[in-house]
Amino acid sequence: QVQLVQSGAEVKKPGSSVKVSCKASGGTFSSYAISWVRQAPGQGLEWMGRIIPILGMPNYAQKFQGRVTITADKSTSTAYMELSSLRSEDTAVYYCARDYDSSGIIAFDIWGQGTMVTVSS
């Protein structure tokens, strides 16, 4: 079964960057898209963007354009999400999730365990 394992918690200063990894095991990494979703403390879920590793072309939510970079390394079956110019509002749990395509309807069927990113001076 496919599993997604994320890197550990991070504490960052305002204005810096963070890079979170998401390693897939047990499946064919390149053939499905990986999305990134974040959740601020006590808040709802927010989609940030996705990448299809076999194509290498990311798609970002406009809110994060210019600050987020999503990449994938097929050789290690790992996806990455880098967020720059961090501010306190970026404090959140960041999840990677696999896109499941059912006749063109995308759902997130497998999730990583989440990575807590804290932005604090």
Add this chain to the structure above:
Amino acid sequence: DIQMTQSPSSLSASVGDRVTITCRASQSISSYLNWYQQKPGKAPKLLIYAASSLQSGVPSRFSGSGSGTDFTLTISSLQFEDFATYYCQQSYSTPETFGQGTKLEIK
């Protein structure tokens, strides 16, 4: 962006109750609607995709219906493990957006 609005925001119910959660989209999204369950400190879990298809391994007491702008998630007979927060999500257009969540608590 498509706005998703869930109601109620919170709900108290007892084991064995039948519960319905509603999700409304700000424009028509056909059947591009998914439901997730999230427990504290855990990642969301996919329950229903494409409005009414039960994800593999999810108990049959969960069901989804609707199309266009109005959708429902129904739990036919609440079990203790169902007390959690539920989110709807549209995948009709990017950015994929989620409802604000419905917290289901024990009465």
